[in-house]
Amino acid sequence: MVNKSYLKLLSFQAVFFLLLFFHPSSGGESVIKNVLSNGVTVIFKETEGEGIIAGAVFIKGGSFEDPEGKKGLTNLTLSLLLKGSKNFSAYEINKVFEDSGGYISTSVGEEYSTIEFALRTEDFQKGMKVIKDMMFNPLFPEEKLEMEKRNVIAQIKAKREEGFSYAFDQLRKEMYRGTPYQYSPLGTEDDVNSITVKDVRKRWKELLKGGRFVVALVGDLSYKDAEVYIKKVFGALKRSDYRFPIYSYTITGKKCKTVKREGAQSTILVAYDAPEAGSKDYFSMKVLNGILGSGFTSRLFQELREKRGLAYAVGSFFPTRINMGRFIAYIGTAPEKTEESVKGIVKVVRSIEKGITDEELKTAKEKIIGHFLLEHQTRAKQAWYLGWFETIGLGYQMDSLYPEEINKVSKHDIYNVWKKYVPKGYRCVIVRP
Known part of the structure; x- marks a missing residue:
């Protein structure tokens, strides 16, 4: 089990590091x-x-x-x-x-x-x-x-x-x-x-x-x-306009596909519908992902690895997409624990309907914002984020607004985004020996 006082020390050190090193080159000014x-x-x-x-x-x-x-x-x-x-x-x-x-x-x-x-x-x-x-x-x-x-x-x-x-x-x-x-x-x-x-x-x-x-x-x-x-x-490029085409495929129902391959462990991925980059739900899903599957303090890690010993690796991710957002939970486990692990992922993701704690909300936001700020330590990453936000349609200004948008997310927002996307169903892939 992770020691709470140790986590608090790490949190303090992270904040100190950000204040000391990040501030001089941060922001969108x-x-x-x-x-x-x-x-x-x-x-x-x-x-x-x-x-x-x-x-x-x-x-x-x-x-x-x-x-x-x-x-x-x-x-x-x-x-x-x-x-x-x-x-x-x-x-x-x-x-x-x-x-x-x-x-x-x-x-x-x-x-x-x-x-x-x-x-x-x-x-x-x-x-x-x-x-x-x-x-x-x-x-x-x-x-x-x-x-x-x-x-x-x-x-x-x-x-x-x-x-x-x-x-x-x-x-x-x-x-x-x-x-x-x-x-x-x-x-x-x-x-x-x-x-x-x-x-x-x-x-x-x-x-x-x-x-x-x-x-x-x-x-x-x-x-x-x-x-x-x-x-x-x-300036030498030919003049043109460009709009991203729209693609759509909505995940409904519950479907799992099993694939056999050589190896010592089973790998399981479970995908749910999620908001696109331009959706008002985008930031809420970012925080929901942080609560469920980001790091040692996340629900997936605590429930499936720490308490039940099911996982070699476990977590979730929410890649930003202009089309067809997806929230994906994953686990690597022993072959004999495959079925239990699939049920475990689905159960943990569903547990959001019972509510989240203030501590979970606070921790998830700190991790997201801390990672975002630390990513900006080099000019290369600063340039990447400015260009990326502009490209995906959120505008370069989001580079300085992002922490504020994450902090605005409430427990009510998280429940609403969960209710809107997760209960519709999932697509699951199981790769096992």
Whole structure:
């Protein structure tokens, strides 16, 4: 059992740490938003420090736009951006950022893609030159595509060997049935194998439009000094508007799917309907998730691991989505405890109808806000959150308002969000030996 005095000490230390280290660079003050004539949204926050600037370029449109038979196309397209352009080899692209003590990377999710980077402010002009060449003069070399395809297929195969990843990919098919969200951004082996350079060029052309781009920058540079380089790169995009398409699949009824695979334990995931990012219920569900499955003090951990000894790992998560929000509880357990664990998860999630304590509410909020603030310790994360909030439709201002919105959530709000989504039913995947 976790000692309460120890938890209080940890809580005090966490608050002290936040006050000491976070305050100087926090908040949303001095954030500039500028929408360029071509539809690109620029978010810029000036800081004071040792001469570092970080950026997160969000491109609206992720793997949900991959066409049938070409699942994994967006992921391959973004990874190939770093493999060489007209004026810079793959080595030179990375060298510019790494020699500056920074990095450059790309990633793809279901709803958006990103280019992230950091470097010294004195190298900002050089970094922008590289990014512009990557964007407008990518080579997409055939040999690099084949290499990346092999790497992605290796990742897909590796996920099948890891219990949680395999279970989650199975759960996608159940909780997003009939929508593009049922596929992993990595795609499928057959689809990845079929992707050509022509497919990649076409996909990048689709993404390379002003209305899709949100460019967030945080660093020790004034917007006046940075603006000319920002516009040289992102001002060159073609003008366009973009609206996220709407997808819907409502979870009703109770359905469980069992999948057999080799291994020493069972992995169980249970998914419920949950609010989208733009819903008034979004923050209430964040706190509900904190109460049920975040950390050692959560109900799932205390009930299923501490009291009943069912779990190797247990918890829940509530990923933010523009479409089809989901609340997902999980447990890793011994095969002989599989059925008991499934019932245990469902029972703990249902226990919210009996009420929550003031202590649970307070603890959940502190964990959520504390994690959020600690995440902002680097300029890279600050840029990411500013761009992310703007991209998902909550506005960059939410970066400073988020703790306040979490603190507003009441016990009544939590019960209402639970009642609205959870009793409708769930989708369950059990992966067992």
